[in-house]
Amino acid sequence: AAGVIQSPRHLIKEKRETATLKCYPIPRHDTVYWYQQGPGQDPQFLISFYEKMQSDKGSIPDRFSAQQFSDYHSELNMSSLELGDSALYFCASSSTTYLSGDNTDTQYFGPGTRLTVL
């Protein structure tokens, strides 16, 4: 079965640079979520989109922004990077309507993008 695709898988940036992470949800999923997991920490919810509109907001810094496009893929834009932004960034997707063999609202996670800020 198709899974969530994230790119790039690894990214190295310098302080104060910008970064863009991309997420391609499972086909027919209409909701995308972004999470940040620091070293030894649990994942923290950042932001989510349903049908290209922001639907829920967590602990996303003001330096970060995100959007969902017409093809449902999403991008997380990160500016003025800091050392503390080094983390594993996950994208997840879910469907609000019933799909065969699935539960609505079950979130499936991508492999993550490992961001290192030097």
Place this chain on the structure above:
Amino acid sequence: GIQVEQSPPDLILQEGANSTLRCNFSDSVNNLQWFHQNPWGQLINLFYIPSGTKQNGRLSATTVATERYSLLYISSSQTTDSGVYFCAVGGGADGLTFGKGTHLIIQP
């Protein structure tokens, strides 16, 4: 916000042993999921279980929503079961709140 507490924080077992992981949450939820994070960092969805009982092979889970807890059972542990097990809760399609996880080590 909602609080999620997992226990035990660490667990070391021999191959073949059984284990029970617990997740307590502070408010009613519409979404509860169990995940396994393997040593490579992948978050694998184990169960979507806001209530009731489910089984998948050697793993099973039970959520008692009225008492705000969920249990994950692992039977006949294998070394590949090692990793961190997370419980995460939320309301429908909202973002999930994760517990701190249970770090499980299965020794051969």
